[in-house]
Amino acid sequence: DAKTTQPPSMDCAEGRAANLPCNHSTISGNEYVYWYRQIHSQGPQYIIHGLKNNETNEMASLIITEDRKSSTLILPHATLRDTAVYYCIVSPSGNQFYFGTGTSLTVIP
């Protein structure tokens, strides 16, 4: 079963930062936080993952709270192509992923 809770939907204005929250209050010490997104009728695309520290790559930033019970994915300058369903997943090192319902992000022109 998925161990994460995400809001079902969010809107974001084009060009603004999109902040997507995720709760994972039962996360274990060896579990990473992964973020993927899925554009309609395609396979999920890897975005970022982290264990304890905040992470940043060319796509996004991942902020993990100190107690690791929640995290936020930040898309710094959302574009229309960022419209997708975003999934937050906790898993030990790339093993079985149990997807939750995700957040449907709509970027508005």
Next chain:
Amino acid sequence: GAVVSQHPSRVICKSGTSVKIECRSLDFQATTMFWYRQFPKKSLMLMATSNEGSKATYEQGVEKDKFLINHASLTLSTLTVTSAHPEDSSFYICSATPRARDRDTQYFGPGTRLTVL
């Protein structure tokens, strides 16, 4: 890098026939491959985990005789839906975990849309 392909991308078959879906890691060797299915407007559901050269591990409620998985090499896994029925119509997606770099990340294929008439 880390590209996963699936073939076919779309298949339509008659009820009672079997369908094979291929999943390939194109630029890396995969320690483990995973198979998921997704119904319309629903999330992905893990079906099974397979390691090269060993039997797949199926999730609870997934019929292993219905969904045959073969992981013949470090770059190829196949899913065969046997005696397909309309309720097997779904979007099937595979993923792979690299053997070397990025070992703790799964990379997903583009999916296969199966329609059983």
